[in-house]
Amino acid sequence: MSEQQPSDASSTDQAPTWTIADVERDTGIGKDTLRVWERRYGFPRPGRDAHGDRCYDTAQVQRLRLIRRLLDLGHRPGRVVGLPLTALQDLAARGPRVAPSTAPTPPHAQATVLAQWLGWLEADQGERVQQALRASLQQHGLAQTVQTLVAPMCVAVGEAWAQGRLGVYQEHLWTEVVQRTLREAIAALDAAPGTPKQAPRVLLTTTPGEPHLLGLLMAECFLALQGCERVVLGAQTPLIDIVTAARRLAVDVVGLSYSAYVGRRDLVDELVQLRTRLPDNVALWVGGAGAQRHGRALPPGVDVVAQAGDVARRVHAWRARHRAA
Structure with missing residues (x-):
């Protein structure tokens, strides 16, 4: 998707400005919310065009994009809306705030x-x-x-x-x-502009007989918040195709979800096959009620993600290891 372009809201020779509708479409922050923040926090600080309507410069829009990302990471408006750009960037670099x-x-x-x-x-x-x-x-x-x-x-x-x-x-x-x-x-x-995808590159799917996708989708939310590249294959991908896709698409992690209905023997057998066939440098993360229930039986080289929110911690740990390598 291409970046939303500002409207030439002014009839003067000044740089193009953004209308409030432009800002809403670009950032996903509603017009009413923008007006409330303006009164309550002193930001944004729109100018007025020749018709007296609000208009915003590009610097403010960029800051609003970052604020929206921080809200998605769990921060409260009252703690971030009034912060300068450098402070917002520092917070964004720390990842989700869930306490x-x-x-x-x-x-x-x-x-x-x-x-x-x-x-x-x-x-x-x-x-x-x-x-x-x-x-x-x-x-x-x-x-x-x-x-x-x-x-x-x-x-x-x-x-x-x-x-x-x-x-x-x-x-x-x-x-x-x-x-x-x-x-x-x-x-x-x-x-959202200014949010380039980063490693790890994660393949997400379930194995045959596992049609449930909500757990995988919740995990993807946290991967997206971390800026991770994702390759989503949907449900019930054959094991050999998971391995083939992991190799050909050069992923760093294979992420699987198992519901409570999976049997211990089937789960362990599938993960042993995958761990044996996947390249050693490809991590294998599993989540869901089934993975947690049978966690002690899982083979070496398989990491259990207890809940979707733990994905962020896994990503931080993966990046720390690879920076140190």
Whole structure:
């Protein structure tokens, strides 16, 4: 996707400026939010064009792009909007900020939100769930939303289905809402100017018999936040094709997700085959309930990612090792 270009909002000979609509499209920050920040934090500081409408210079737009990225990494607007560019860049280099003290939904509030979302699913109101999910992404960022809402909601939906509260079609409705919304968020991150892709290059898939993709998608969110290159193959890729793709696409990591339904013997057998066939310099990361359940049985050279949020720590450790090498 090409970078959004500013409008020539002024009739003078000054450099082109950005309208508020331009800024909204480029950064994903809503017009109302921009106006609130202007009053509350003193930034952005728009000028006015010949018609009296707000206009922004390119430096402010670049700073807003970085602010949006920090919000996706879990920072609060009040802590970042007023910071100078150098401070914003330093924060962005540190990666996600996910700490209990800054979680947007403490346990009691989280339970209330999840109950409300489940109620909407029971009432076949998937569009309300999607609107709420998008609002959380806008307010709290991608990292916090995935860890404190999406991941526990996946568990809650599974439990509600097992209890007979939700039908299969309602579970599928939730899956579709999450996939569509998180892919939109990932695409926005990838399209943001000034965020070049970095190593490690990660191949994401599941093995035959494992159709569940939400865990892999949540992991991809954190890889995108870290600026990692990703090669997404979808579900149920044959083992030999995983190995072939890893070699031909020169990936650094193969990432797999296993749901709770996987058997111990099948899991171990697949991972032994993959670890044996993959190049030694290709890391093998596995996540999901199945991987955690059978973690002690896994062969050497296989790293368990306990939850999606741990992906960032794995990436930092991988980069540290390769810088030192």
